[in-house]
Amino acid sequence: MRKQKNKLLVTVAASLAFSALAGAASAETLIVASPQVPEGFDGDALKTHTQNVVVQTYENLVVYGKKMVDGQMKNDPASVEPHLAESWKISPDGKTWVFKLREGIKSPYGNELTADDVEWSWSKSFAQKRTGNFIARVSNVIGVKALSKYEVEFTLSAPSSIFLKALTLYVPGIYDSTEVKKHATTEDPWGLKWMQSNTAGFGAYHLETLRPDDQAVYVANKNYFGGKLHFDKVIYKEVPSEASRVTLLKTGQVHLIDRPSIQKVVDLQKDSNVKVDRASGRSIASARMNPKCKPFDDVRVRQAFNYAIDKDALNKAVFAGQADIAKSIVPPIVDGYNPNHYPYDYNPNKAKALLAEAGFPNGISEPIKLLYADAFWHQEPVAIQVADMLKKIGVTIQPTRVTTSEMRAKGSPKKMSMCFFTWEDGPIVLDPVYTMYLISHSKGVSNRAAYSNSRVDELIDKSREELDAGKRLSMMDEAQKLWVTDAPWILTTYPATFEAMNPRLNGWVHYPDEHERWRELKMK
Missing domain, CATH: 3.10.105.10 (Dipeptide-binding Protein; Domain 3)
Incomplete structure (x- = not known):
């Protein structure tokens, strides 16, 4: 009985905290309820809910183009467009690609993106021999080298039809190597321990504070090359109970909940206080x-x-x-x-x-x-x-x-x-x-x-x-x-992908990794 009472008190306290949070949040704050806050921020060492936030802090040399399908904006698998890179050249044999980086892109720490960052980031993935290394193998990448401050060369073992699309992935993410190196040690040359609770990318958002089992707070990268973001801050709140996440969304205390179950989707689709967007699944x-x-x-x-x-x-x-x-x-x-x-x-x-x-x-x-x-x-x-x-x-x-x-x-x-x-x-x-x-x-x-x-x-x-x-x-x-x-x-x-959100929230685009991009969201 006492345990049940304590759980009830915790639930009530959490509800009150959310009420206060929602009231204090301005139109520039996005509140997301998730089953768990991330357990790390290294895209190569994926832990619980890491993917959800890695895509917000680290970006790619290229991205998919967009197209409108049935009234909904989607990624276009037939189109790959420049992003951190502004252009690229391919050798006649298809085994050498040289990317020209956009100049003036800066991380939240004020460091400019250079070809050294790209080389360092891929070297990290090669060394870890995990997700990024797999992507390299699949796309035949055997070497990455900085040619100049803004030019980086990828060497492939053979021509690859997959390579350019593989570069749209969140891993290998492009790190601010200048910042990460400050936290590296002889035993930890890639700063992996520091990355468990910190971010250093050139993306739209940057981790400000992390409270395990409670919340992670992200702030907009004021140096973001993509222009001013609608949300200055994102509060990523841990709410283990799906029923509680749904209630918080229905009552307007959070703006977005991570991929609800199909049972909850059916319920939420009937609620005028909630908008449910659907996209055809990839799995x-x-x-x-x-x-x-x-x-x-x-x-x-x-x-x-x-x-x-x-x-x-x-x-x-x-x-x-x-x-x-x-x-x-x-x-x-x-x-x-x-x-x-x-x-x-x-x-x-x-x-x-x-x-x-x-x-x-x-x-x-x-x-x-x-x-x-x-x-x-x-x-x-x-x-x-x-x-x-x-x-x-x-x-x-x-x-x-x-x-x-x-x-x-x-x-x-x-x-x-x-x-x-x-x-x-x-x-x-x-x-x-x-x-x-x-x-x-x-x-x-x-x-x-x-x-x-x-x-x-x-x-x-x-x-x-x-x-x-x-x-x-x-x-x-x-x-x-x-x-x-x-x-x-x-x-x-x-299985379809669903995203449940406040009806005033717009800009959701379905990505193949099934994680929204906060940089694209806006509140009407």
Whole structure:
């Protein structure tokens, strides 16, 4: 009883604090409620909610262009525009790129962006051998060197069709190396310890204060090259309870909440005090079958499982009907998406016939475990729906919960030991080659179910070095068709992305990393 009373007091106190905060905040302060404040600010060492704020403090040499689609501003995957860099040149062999930086860009510390900052930032990623190093490998980057104060050269091992789009990512972020070096030590040459609670970028915002388990406060970079920002300050408040975050939004005490669950989205869409923006998702909710495991070593079984799933019914049951039905491993927001190769409309009779051809005329009575975890909220309900639908064609499925860490370990490139499991993957680079390389190449880091097709590998490898857009898309179209025929996944949906906000807040643009940019937001 005493613990419950203390929790109640904490809740009331938090509510009062928010009321005072909202009253004190001017029109130039944005208040965001999140499940947790960041545990670090190094884009290469992602911790809880790091991504949400790294994109606000570190920016890129280039960005996607924008286009209006159905009344909503979106990133244009076919267009890459200058940002920190104002121009670039490419060698005839496609292996050397020289970027000219904009002059006069300054960090909040007053240090000017130079080519040395770009070289240092990429060297940091190479040394850490984590996220940024992976992006370098995928895009064939083997060296980055400052040529002059404002010119930086990227050397590639081979031409790369992915490289320019990969530079739109938040990692490797471009750091103010002059400032970071002040906090480096012999044991910590990259200043990583300092970065756990500080930022040093050339982006729109800069961390002012951090109170773990409470809030992080960001202030506008007064030197920001993109011009004056609408919000002078952003308060990023930790509110673990989703119900509390929703209440705070409905009552106007916060302006924005991080990606609400679909159940809350349905509720918020009915509230006139809230605006919910939606964007088609980049990720695929799926149930994956490992072709090295029986009975999935027979393509007819994999195809049968696909025909057995009523995806419209699953969408309604799990995603409140607000997801998009998946018909390709390449999502619709990526160039080259082609749903026309997909034959698996709901057809239980076809599913039974394929099972019979595969030697299972009476279905499969021996239970097959379908693993799920809680890395994504929909893993369990998707597993339950898939099990129920496969039961109708005589297949016994046993949904089995495992830990997220266990699932990640079993699905690592070195193991790929899971036979049947639910998961979600999607590209943060809006490119079909990157997408297929990531999750359908036999050496792809997200190919967790051991899918392998030598022709698909060949098409992907050739496309990675093919700079002619038409030829690349043609090869990726063939690869999609082969992958769909092989049917290694039960494609269900592309879960949509939702952002819930104050109705006066405008400027939200959906990014492939699924994090808003505070620099683009304005209050009417």
